[in-house]
Amino acid sequence: MPIIKAALLGLGTVGAGVYEVIRNQQEQLKELVGAEVQVVAVLIQDTDKEREVEKDVLVTNNIQEILAIPDLDVIFESIVGAEPTNRYLDEAIEYGCHIITANKEMFAKHGEALLEKALENDVQIGFEATVAAGVPVIRTIQQQLQLNKIGRVQALLNGTSNFILTEMRKKQLPFAKVLKTAQSLGFAEADPTNDVEGIDAFYKIMILSQLIYGEQPEWNTVELKGIASVSEDKIYHSDGRYKHIAELEKVGDRIQATVRPIIVDEQHPLYSVEGVDNAVVLETSLAGAIMIQGPGAGSKPTASAMLEDFIHIFQDSKAAVLS
Ligand SMILES: NC(=O)C1=CN([C@@H]2O[C@H](COP(=O)(O)OP(=O)(O)OC[C@H]3O[C@@H](n4cnc5c(N)ncnc54)[C@H](OP(=O)(O)O)[C@@H]3O)[C@@H](O)[C@H]2O)C=CC1
């Protein structure tokens, strides 16, 4: 049986989820892609931490050791921040590896350039996990809405924010306590600033803008507020519900985007989307308004998006080899 050699960049909440799914669902993966998937290396930062990986897996903090492995087929990237990640992926594409990423900051900033480079090097990039984790928004837009023109987009794109707003309102709990729970559940980033200041949702709506309109608005024109700007009292006592909503629309030649907490009433499509769920409402020219909803953060939902990308990429390669 052929072997697909994989490396994981990052072995935190997301990377560990990917590793576990590959191990636990090896037989199904074999059937789906026609090859055995072997994780041969992981890149981490702290070499002193204990890692739950097989003994023959190379664990290193040096990307060059990974890119020196012969015949590496794919990299699953789930590290944090735009750099050095972008540089690592740029090199990995030159090496000839497919890339599957969950890193929205990196992808909002460098996704276009990496996609171009991937095309030149005949490899693919899967980025489903960069937006709404387990909810297949990217592939729905890429594959199921090709003839439709997408007008306005309204979305809940940060699982942590929706979880915090929901828990605070339902249980009248303080912000700091619920944020801790969101961190312990693997929803919030280790540094939760981007979650609660709206920056994480901003990166995600920029990725959607690039995908839908082929460009992003000037970043400094986007109104950006996070849930940290809302008082506890308002969250507990407002009529309606606070939701952290990202909106996107092309008006004439101009793309307009906002990312902010607003109060919605029960008529609003995002009113009933609660907890860690994300949802994206797409106004489409033929199908009408479509809403897609599901878990927007966490280890398994994110690993799900990355492994589904993996299957698409390697089923394509299998078809190419057979034809
Ligand atoms: N958590 C979630 O629900 C989701 C997260 N994401 C994105 O996925 C990525 C990972 O998130 P998550 O798993 O939660 O984060 P964690 O903080 O849990 O894990 C990050 C991992 O990356 C490693 N790492 C960080 N920086 C570097 C670096 N410069 N070089 C090598 N390794 C590095 C860390 O190493 P070490 O173990 O040594 O500290 C750790 O293993 C982020 O970009 C995040 O935005 C996307 C969707 C959902």
Ligand SMILES: N[C@@H](CC=O)C(=O)O
């Ligand atoms: N911290 C993020 C994780 C997924 O992207 C969130 O809460 O949405």
